[in-house]
Amino acid sequence: MEGGNQSGISEFILLGFSDQPEQQRLLFFLFFLMYLITSLGNLFIILAIVTNSSLHTPMYFFLSNLSMVDICFTSTTIPKMLANYISGNKAIPYGGCLTQVFFFILFAVIDSILLASMAYDRYVAICAPLHYSMIMTPKVCVILIVMSWFMGFADGLISTIxxxxxxxxxxxEIPHFFCDLSPLLKLACSDTSINDMMVNLLGALTVNIPFVGILASYTRIFVTVMKIPSTVGKWKAFSTCGSHLTVVTLFYGTLIGVYFTPTSTHTTQQDTAAAVMYTVVTPMLNPFIYSLRNKDMKVALRKLIPRKLCLSL
Structure with missing residues (x-):
């Protein structure tokens, strides 16, 4: 990736959140704890699904893939930030920065398409339950996963090149805690019009279209559920979608706010706070959001986690 370096620059400086040693120590322990919770929480989700045959359904297949991608997503940014706090050296090599951009975009796009796939799965389950097994076949599920990886790879590669x-x-000097595309484009002193155009084009394909698909799926779900005469039935149907809607709101709300609104309305602090939400907070919350209200997942997790830890679930 370094072969096309047009500026001769050898490294970037990630300014992060603070220059104060006391605050840096606090931030180190805070983000280390969040990274540990994210990694362990999502790992338990994967193990629970893999080891429990009753969870071998499309919904949990997508969830296990989402958990794996979330671990990779946070691993793209947080370890480097933690290393910077330990060493006191905020530099990242030019090639390392571009590599970070590539993997960040790769996993963000996969996350986006996986969330859309999960919304489609819920739509079929609620709006066409009699045809569910014929529509959500293993082949269809694999195709959706492969498509998410292909789109993520293509988007990341084009943007990085x-x-x-x-x-x-x-x-x-990058006023951020990782090499993000938006601050890098602001830092460039050459024409970024092609880059900006591709951000909007690729973003429409990998973020906006999946988001519209999610909205369409849940609109149909809402209409279908409101026709259910039983209040208990309505509540049960909505409860299966509540977790997914929470994650969608957190992920897309901050992602679209950063990349698809006029940059003149942004401040560095707002962009950084939003980035923390979709790169750190949302992947950390996913295991709790999807598990604590799910009886099947609770049962599976109790088989993996020591009894004393499960008493709180």
Whole structure:
């Protein structure tokens, strides 16, 4: 990735959140704890689904893939930030920065398409239950997963290659805790019009279209559920979608706010706070959101986690 470096710059400086040693120590322990919770929580979700045959359904297949991607997503940004706090060196090599951009986009896109796939699964389960097994076949599920990886790889590769054609004129300080596409484009001193155009085009394909698909799915779900005469039936149907809607709101709300609104309305603090939400907080909350209200998942987790830890579930 370094072969196309147009500016001759060898490294970037990730300014992070604070220069104060006391605050850096606090931030280190806070983000280390969040990373540990994210990794262990999502790992338990994967193990619970893999080891419990009753959870071998499309919904949990997508959930296990989402958990795996969330571990990779947070591993793209947090370990480097923690290493910077330990060493006191905020530099990241030019090639390392572009690599971080690539994997960040890759896993963000996979997350987006997986959330849309899960919404479609809920739509079929609630709106066409008699045809569910014929529509959500293993082949269809695998195709959706492969498509998410292909779109993520293509988006990440195109965006990263376009970055190599930009010049930075010696400006190397990134006001962020990782190499994100938006602050890098702001830092460039060459024309970024092609980059901006591709961000909007690829973003429409990998973020906006899946988000619209989710809205369409839940609109149909809402209409179908409201026709159920039983209040208990309505509550049961809505409860199966509540967890997914919570995650969708957290993920898409912050992602669209950062990348698909006018940059003139942003501040560095707002962009950084939003980035923390969709790169750290949402992956950390996913295991709790999807598990604590799910009886089947509780049963599966109790078989993995020591009894004393399960008493709180």
């Amino acid at each position: 376009l970055l190599t054609h930009l010049s930075f004129c010696g400006h190397s």
